[in-house]
Amino acid sequence: MGGTFVVTLREGFEAALILGIVYTYLQKIGAGRHYGYATRGGALGVLASVLLGLVVTALSGPLLDFGPDAIALGVIFLAVVVLTWHGYWMQQHARAVKGEVQRRIDEAQATHRLWIIGLIAFTGVFREGAETVLFLWGLLTQATSTSGFASALGAFLGLVAAAALGWAIFRGGQHISLQRFFALTSALLLLLAAGMFSTGIGRLEALGFLPQSSTAWDTSFILDDQGMVGSFLNGLIGYRARPSFIEVAAYVLYLAVAGSLMFRGNVSKPRPTTPEGKVPAHAT
């Protein structure tokens, strides 16, 4: 039971984290009535996961060999793109909302970006979704025995715990100031996206589309990325116990490029789209 609990908690953690942030974000910018974008994105993610789970079970041959890999890569890189885009945008607005009064972002301006929120929710759920569906499915077929039932229950509780974590993030997010939330989540999403980018590049390397590089370091004896703490760090900031040089390079390169893209804004002049055309103070 404990084993399956950890698996689903781990698979659900990233989705819960992203959904928690996304809902808090909507609430923070005063777009609480647009939760639907996040909900629809998440629901579509679940739907797509179930569909992919069904399709994978029905597939065979080359489609089964390469289809899931291609989709996984597509989702990873799509997630990296939308997270980067959103992080950049959020950083721009962290400057606009800095001040004594927590000014709500001009809603019209926020609204035309809401589909990005939906897309983030979608990729967040879909990324590990199909895997989780197949895992749960397998457990349910064996839930008739006592041990099988305990395993299925453990898996279910793992998902509940992940959801609770997401909820806790949402609740906790209410109590921190807007610009701190923006700064915190910009940084967090940046690390999250860096981890994803590195994972995607690692997959390409494993598939032979990138030259093979050797292992950069091995810290599995200190913190294995299979363990509880290690796998959370893996989901959160892309921690790897045995990354390849290419994966490390991808991580660092992403951080450098996306980081400078996001935080460079702090010293440049404000964008003309800043509400009311006021020169906003700098955020960190």
Added chain:
Amino acid sequence: MRRAFTITIVGLVAGLVAVAGRASAADPRPEIALTIDKDQFQPAEVKVKANTPFTLVVTNKNAKAAEFESKDLRVEKVVPAGKTVNVLIRALKPGTYAFFDDFNKAATGKIVAE
């Protein structure tokens, strides 16, 4: 900004198409059978020639899905119940590479390249 992202996305799509193209045009390479049965991989130790790419033909005999995973090889591949999946493995330097079933940690094994 917008243009940069468009370029990025176009680049990624092109990359994926290239990936699919190359994958389907893969050269014939040695195939090595690996079976997941109950809580075990058979064989639990796979011997391969170093520096030669090969294909692991993984068959899942269980009634539930498995996920062939290896941190050392950076491979993660779902194998649905009763299915067979080809896992392309790059040329390996001599050494030992551990793998396991991510859905059932009791099942582990290793590849020994020499």
